[in-house]
Amino acid sequence: MKEIFDSIHYFCDEFSEDGNFVTIKTKQLKSLSLYLFRDLDCDLSSVVALRAKDGFNIKYLYSYPKKDYFFIVCQNIQDEFESFADDIPALNWFEREISDLFGIIPLNHPDFRALPLHPENYPIGFHPMQNDKIKDENYGTYEYKDVKSEGVYTVPVGPIHAGVIEPGHFRFAMSGEPILQLEIRHFWKHRGIEKLCEGKEVDEVLNISQKISGDNALSHALSFAMAIEKICDIKVPSFAQYCRVIAAELERISCNLSDFAGVFQDAGYSFGASGITALKEDIMRLMKLLSGNRFFKDFVIIGGVSKNIKPYTKEIIDIIKQVNITFDKYKKIMENSSSILERLETTGKIKKQTVKDLSCVGFTASASGRFSDFRKTHPYLIYSKLDFETLVLSDGDVSARVRVKLNDIKNSFKIIKICTNYISQVDKPKLKVKYEIKDGEEFGYAQSNRGNIVHFVKIEDKKVVRFKPRDPSFMNWQSIQFAVLGDVIGDFPLVNKSLNLSYAGNDL
Amino acid sequence: MIDLVKMRFRDKLLSEKLEFRDENIEVLGLELKKRVDKIFKRSFSIREVDTGSCNACEIEINALANPYYNLERFGISFVPSPKFADALMITGALSKNMYKALMNAYELTPNPKFIIAVGDCAMDGGDFKDSYACMGGIGDKLPVDLWIKGCPPEPIDLISGLLKLLSKR
Numbered sequence: 001m002k003e004i005f006d007s008i009h010y011f012c013d014e015f016s017e018d019g020n021f022v023t024i025k026t027k028q029l030k031s032l033s034l035y036l037f038r039d040l041d042c043d044l045s046s047v048v049a050l051r052a053k054d055g056f057n058i059k060y061l062y063s064y065p066k067k068d069y070f071f072i073v074c075q076n077i078q079d080e081f082e083s084f085a086d087d088i089p090a091l092n093w094f095e096r097e098i099s100d101l102f103g104i105i106p107l108n109h110p111d112f113r114a115l116p117l118h119p120e121n122y123p124i125g126f127h128p129m130q131n132d133k134i135k136d137e138n139y140g141t142y143e144y145k146d147v148k149s150e151g152v153y154t155v156p157v158g159p160i161h162a163g164v165i166e167p168g169h170f171r172f173a174m175s176g177e178p179i180l181q182l183e184i185r186h187f188w189k190h191r192g193i194e195k196l197c198e199g200k201e202v203d204e205v206l207n208i209s210q211k212i213s214g215d216n217a218l219s220h221a222l223s224f225a226m227a228i229e230k231i232c233d234i235k236v237p238s239f240a241q242y243c244r245v246i247a248a249e250l251e252r253i254s255c256n257l258s259d260f261a262g263v264f265q266d267a268g269y270s271f272g273a274s275g276i277t278a279l280k281e282d283i284m285r286l287m288k289l290l291s292g293n294r295f296f297k298d299f300v301i302i303g304g305v306s307k308n309i310k311p312y313t314k315e316i317i318d319i320i321k322q323v324n325i326t327f328d329k330y331k332k333i334m335e336n337s338s339s340i341l342e343r344l345e346t347t348g349k350i351k352k353q354t355v356k357d358l359s360c361v362g363f364t365a366s367a368s369g370r371f372s373d374f375r376k377t378h379p380y381l382i383y384s385k386l387d388f389e390t391l392v393l394s395d396g397d398v399s400a401r402v403r404v405k406l407n408d409i410k411n412s413f414k415i416i417k418i419c420t421n422y423i424s425q426v427d428k429p430k431l432k433v434k435y436e437i438k439d440g441e442e443f444g445y446a447q448s449n450r451g452n453i454v455h456f457v458k459i460e461d462k463k464v465v466r467f468k469p470r471d472p473s474f475m476n477w478q479s480i481q482f483a484v485l486g487d488v489i490g491d492f493p494l495v496n497k498s499l500n501l502s503y504a505g506n507d508l
Numbered sequence: 509m510i511d512l513v514k515m516r517f518r519d520k521l522l523s524e525k526l527e528f529r530d531e532n533i534e535v536l537g538l539e540l541k542k543r544v545d546k547i548f549k550r551s552f553s554i555r556e557v558d559t560g561s562c563n564a565c566e567i568e569i570n571a572l573a574n575p576y577y578n579l580e581r582f583g584i585s586f587v588p589s590p591k592f593a594d595a596l597m598i599t600g601a602l603s604k605n606m607y608k609a610l611m612n613a614y615e616l617t618p619n620p621k622f623i624i625a626v627g628d629c630a631m632d633g634g635d636f637k638d639s640y641a642c643m644g645g646i647g648d649k650l651p652v653d654l655w656i657k658g659c660p661p662e663p664i665d666l667i668s669g670l671l672k673l674l675s676k677r
Contacts, residue, residue, distance in 0.1 A: 121604045128640050159609050162588035164556045164569050167606060188605045189560040192641035208635055214564025214660065258567070277574035284571070294662060295564055504563045507603075 001067060004040065008071075011035065020378070021443070023072045030084060036062045036071055037088050043372070044359040045070070046443070046454045046470040047094035049102050051129070052076060056104055060091075061443060061454065065371065068378050070443065083109040090359035093474065101194065103127030113142065116187040116507065128195045147173035147181050155489065159188045166503035170492075177488050182481045189507040197467040202228055202302060202437055205464045209455070210297050212469050213505030215258075218251045218296040219448035220455070220469065220505075225300050226380060227444025227457040232302075232437055237430040240304035241381045242419045246316070247287075247296050247305070248381075248446070249412040249419075254283045255449040255500075256405045256412075257327075262497040263402055264334070267343040272330055279323050286319045304432025313424045316416065324413050331406055344399035348483040348495035351396060360479050361472045362451025363404040364499060368396035374447040386415055398498040408449070437462045448472060450500065471505030548594060552584045552670075554624070555593035557613050560642065561600035564660040565627045569597070571663045584670065590614075595622035598650075601629035601636040602643045614650060623652045626666070628659040 005022075009015060011032040014025035026032050036042045042062035050057045055078040062071040075081065083106035085092040095106040096115040103125075106112070117126065125136030146154050152175050159167035167188040173181040193212060197205045209224040210217040222244060229236060236244075257280040264272035284294045290309045291299040299306055309316070334340055354360075355368040365372035371392045375383040391407040393400040423429070441458035451472030458466040476499060483495050556569060569586070572579040579585075587593050590613045602610065614623075625646060628634040633644035646652060656669035 118605045121607070159606065160557055160613055164566055164586055166558045166561075166563055166566060167609065188609070189558070189600065189603050190605055190641050191560050191601060191603055191636050192639035193636075196636065196639045211562040211564075211635060211659075214562035215567055217562075217564065274573075274575050277571070278576060281571060281574050281576045288662075294568070295660070297659070502563060504561065507560075 001069065007035065008032070020068045021070045021072060023074065025074050029073065029075050030082065030087075032073060033060065033084055034087060036073070040064060041066075041356075042071065043361070044088060044090040044094075044475075045445075045452070046456060046468065047091065047098065048456045048466070048468045049098045049104070049129075050458065050466055051102075055079065056102060058098070059456070061456075063374075063378065063452075065377050070378070072443075077104065079103070080105040080107055082107050086110050089357040089478075090475065093478065101127060101129040103130045114140070116190045118142065118187065118190075128192060142185070144171055144185075145181075145183055146171065151175060152180060168503050172484075172489055172492075174489065178486050179484050179489060179492075182484050184477065184481060186477065186503065187507045189504055191508065193508045194466075194468060197464055199463050199465065202459070202462075202464060205457075205467055206300075206302065207298075209467075209469060210295075212508065213471055213473070213502040214295060215255050215502065216251070216448040216450065216453065216471070216505065218247055218300060219446045219453050220471075221297075221300040222248060223444040223446040223453045223455040224457065224467075224469075225302050225444070226446065227442045227455050228302050228437075228459075229435075230442040230444065231440040231457065231459055232435050234303050234433060234435045236304055237433060238382070239423060239426050239429045240431055242423050243305045243309050243431075244300060245381055245383070245386075246309065246416055246419045246423070247291070247299055249415050250283060250287055250290075251296055252449045253323075253409055253412045254280055254287065256409045257283065259405055259449075259497065259500045260330075260402070260409075262500070263344070263398070263494065264330075264340070266494040266497050267340050269337075269340055272333060272340075275326070275330055279326055282319055282323055286316065289315060301432060303435045304430075306431070308429055308431055310423050310426065310429050313420050316420050320413055320416055327409065334402075341399065343491075343494065344402060344498075345395075345397060347398045347487060347491050348401075348498060349395070349397045350479050350483045352394070354479060354482045355396075358478050359475055360451075361475050362447075362449070363401050363408065364451070364476045364479055366391065367393050367400035367404045369394035372451060374445055374452040378445065378452075380446065386418060388414055398494055401498045405449075441466075450502065451476065469505075469508065471502060471508075473502040473506040477501055477506055548583075552595070553587040553593050554584065554595045554597050555587055555590040555613065555617065556597045556599070557590075557610055559598060559600040559606040559610050559630075559646070560603035560636070561627055561629065561660075565599035565630075568660045568663055568666065569599075569626070572666060577663050577667065579667070590617040593617050593621070595624055595653075597624045597626055598646055599626045599630055601633045601639075602645050602649070603641055604643060605641075607643060610646075622654070623650050624669070625652045625655045626661060626669075628657060631655050634659070 011028050012024045012026040016023045042064050045063045046061040048059045058075050060073040083095050100117045119140030123137045124140050125134045155172040158169040169185040171183045172179050209220045212220045261273045261276035288294045291307050350368045352369040355365045355370045361372045373390050388411040391404050439459050444455045446453050454470045456468040625631050631645045631647040633642050636642040658665050
């Protein structure tokens with residue numbers, strides 16, 4: 001790391017190290033960003049804008065995959081800043097989001113259209129995170145990038161879809177059977193969470209953080225809680241840490257099983273789908289038994305966990321064992337059925353370069369040959385003590401993503417086994433510690449089934465003044481535009497399901 | 509294929525399916541079936557519209573299709589278009605961006621129609637009441653026939669809720 005720090009010193013004006021976070025202030029922002037993104041092969045993890053005394057402060061968070069380090073690059077700006085979206089495509093949506101919410105303008109942005117605030121529904125001069133009055137009260141329109149040519153037709157889908165799923169708009173440009181271009185338009189479910197959380201108590205924000213994306217309720221609560229625990233120097237008891245890991249892995253199993261069922265369903269194999277949804281129900285009932293809620297809501301609290309799961313160790317072991325046996329059978333069916341595999345293989349290919357450019361996370365990246373798992377690269381809780389192997393495949397198609405997920409389920413079974421062994425041996429379980437809220441700002445992160453969740457929290461006078469959650473779906477959504485190219489429209493549901501992206505987490 | 513059939517018999521997957529059924533659900537479900545038989549001639553179709561939920565409600569609604577609950581055996585199904593739905597099931601705090609789409613779906617649903625609000629946010633916005641981006645639920649915008657509370661409501665609540673709706677008239 002010393003060599004890397006020396007090179008960074010070359011660019012920077014101010015440099016400070018705090019644990020595994022390195023904060024850098026520099027005037028040569030572009031060269032430094034490119035050095036981190038290209039040469040060091042860092043992933044862009046989050047971009048946070050903050051109101052400062054005069055103007056704004058923007059923090060770019062890069063995660064270094066080879067060692068447990070994060071780089072925070074800061075810049076102070078007035079009301080415009082230079083856009084790097086051309087060189088770092090992962091910044092594209094972040095800059096557009098900041099521009100909508102704060103009213104600061106990214107100069108030379110390649111695609112400067114409104115993102116979360118649809119111009120049909122919000123006045124052009126409306127910027128919720130800026131406390132000024134609305135300057136321009138007119139409404140605008142959204143220009144789609146349709147392909148116009150002879151024989152090319154457009155298939156618009158959504159925002160309300162055919163199934164029981166969330167709303168989003170997809171526009172396919174078709175030339176005969178194959179898809180020429182897919183344009184996605186999201187943020188129909190934009191609920192203004194960032195603004196809503198300003199000035200709220202920590203516990204209120206913890207509650208809202210569980211509603212960012214319902215299926216990852218626990219992972220979101222975990223990353224928020226860990227950010228607060230870092231700010232307030234809270235040491236979570238090791239029993240509570242093991243409980244948290246068991247809960248996180250159960251949530252991961254539940255979500256991954258639901259994906260597995262979805263792939264069966266969309267490949268036209270409902271026998272498998274209904275069997276797997278039954279397994280998912282088993283896990284959700286176990287979650288209800290452990291925490292009183294089928295989504296582990298209110299299980300993670302600041303400083304520990306709210307329920308003792310030690311009395312239920314036997315149930316956990318029994319149910320996991322049972323689910324594991326049945327799961328193996330369905331896995332075998334999938335692996336041995338040529339008609340299912342034929343649907344999955346070579347469908348929805350994402351290239352490694354695309355994954356790198358967009359800083360995709362989770363199984364989307366791992367299935368395209370770029371390893372991404374914070375449990376291994378930036379271990380939190382007790383994950384550094386656990387022994388499990390994560391899969392990296394280079395195919396990048398639906399089949400690869402499914403295989404990474406199935407391997408993940410197996411890992412979760414293994415981790416739960418180790419953790420239940422530990423907690424059954426603890427004599428006096430300590431669930432939580434007392435704490436006092438302090439002022440400060442920190443990033444908290446956790447790995448959900450989709451990829452890493454990163455939360456930025458800033459506390460002043462014991463109130464949350466800035467909360468910026470970043471759901472893994474926000475990083476991964478754009479990859480679907482590349483995945484479907486050349487496929488037929490009938491494969492789209494399968495590709496969509498294999499990526500399993502949250503609309504709610506993306507839209508905030 | 510023959511292996512699959514063999515496996516079905518050997519592992520008794522089908523008979524397990526009967527064990528899946530929760531006593532509580534069965535009773536509620538049978539009564540529900542009577543109502544649906546009587547009023548809608550054994551078929552009741554629902555169109556689900558998400559107006560800004562956290563997707564937990566959707567997961568629970570989808571769970572109604574798993575072998576434990578298997579809602580379709582009672583004649584209740586979720587349909588892909590509002591044009592042939594008897595009821596709209598609405599989740600979420602009604603974001604500004606979804607308002608127009610929801611109203612279109614409402615217009616397109618033929619009369620007579622039921623409106624079912626699902627989840628704590630659906631009626632008045634819940635936790636998202638004060639947000640600039642939410643319009644405070646559908647309570648004062650559409651004639652709601654039934655509100656199934658919970659964050660999210662469990663599948664059993666959803667089934668009991670549907671029963672209540674159908675027994676009202």
